Amino acid sequence: GAGVSQSPSNKVTEKGKDVELRCDPISGHTALYWYRQSLGQGLEFLIYFQGNSAPDKSGLPSDRFSAERTGGSVSTLTIQRTQQEDSAVYFCASSFMVLPYNEQFFGPGTRLTVL
Amino acid sequence: DQQVKQNSPSLSVQEGRISILNCDYTNSMFDYFLWYKKYPAEGPTFLISISSIKDKNEDGRFTVFLNKSAKHLSLHIVPSQPGDSAVYFCAASAGSQGNLIFGKGTKLSVKP
Numbered sequence: 001g002a003g004v005s006q007s008p009s010n011k012v013t014e015k016g017k018d019v020e021l022r023c024d025p026i027s028g029h030t031a032l033y034w035y036r037q038s039l040g041q042g043l044e045f046l047i048y049f050q051g052n053s054a055p056d057k058s059g060l061p062s063d064r065f066s067a068e069r070t071g072g073s074v075s076t077l078t079i080q081r082t083q084q085e086d087s088a089v090y091f092c093a094s095s096f097m098v099l100p101y102n103e104q105f106f107g108p109g110t111r112l113t114v115l
Numbered sequence: 116d117q118q119v120k121q122n123s124p125s126l127s128v129q130e131g132r133i134s135i136l137n138c139d140y141t142n143s144m145f146d147y148f149l150w151y152k153k154y155p156a157e158g159p160t161f162l163i164s165i166s167s168i169k170d171k172n173e174d175g176r177f178t179v180f181l182n183k184s185a186k187h188l189s190l191h192i193v194p195s196q197p198g199d200s201a202v203y204f205c206a207a208s209a210g211s212q213g214n215l216i217f218g219k220g221t222k223l224s225v226k227p
Contacts, residue, residue, distance in 0.1 A: 004158070031213060033213065033214065033215075035215075035217075040219070041219055042119070042121075042204060042217035042218050042219040042220055043159070043204065043206075043215075043217040044217075045214035045215065045216070048213040048214055050213065055213075056212075056213060056214065059214065091158055091159070093158075103149070103161045103164065104161070104215060105161070106151075106158030106159045106160070107158050108156070108157055108158045109156075109157075109158050
């Protein structure tokens with residue numbers, strides 16, 4: 001079946017603008033995760049959803065970041081008043097459930113550039 | 116404070132030889148470890164995993180070894196092929212936590 005999809009693939013924005021990133025997980029996967037990768041770094045966890053609820057928001061870097069998931073499927077990550085340090089590749093992943101030993105499947109990422 | 120460390124940013128190996136990628140961790144609560152492979156402009160793809168109750172897991176040319184006392188794991192690729200050239204990320208999770216903690220990655224180049 002189809003893998004995890006993300007849109008847009010690239011986004012260039014001006015500092016101070018809001019951006020919205022979208023993730024469509026694998027059908028039937030109840031768990032959804034957001035990570036970001038800054039230049040030269042590993043993937044940094046941001047937030048995960050089990051169904052529509054987000055029990056762990058500890059990874060969000062500031063209150064400018066928010067995420068929601070509706071209908072247990074599509075998720076959007078919103079960054080308000082973007083800053084240059086927000087520039088990164090944002091990855092979404094999904095897994096069947098939030099359990100140990102569950103492989104996470106990643107989307108191709110959205111490359112965000114804040115000018 | 117990095118909980119998962121990949122101290123070699125890059126590794127170059129001749130085709131047909133063994134590639135050994137290393138990973139160290141500091142959190143003794145980690146009980147599940149994964150290796151992901153990443154090509155440019157693509158998302159990471161799952162390669163192999165190991166739980167803390169095992170010390171070795173094998174899948175074809177890929178073997179992961181876990182040394183819990185040393186908080187060290189390694190990925191062996193034998194024989195290495197040019198198509199294995201990619202960035203390899205080590206990741207770990209603890210108990211029922213949903214998120215993975217990633218290392219910074221090691222770029223493997225396999226030369227023909």
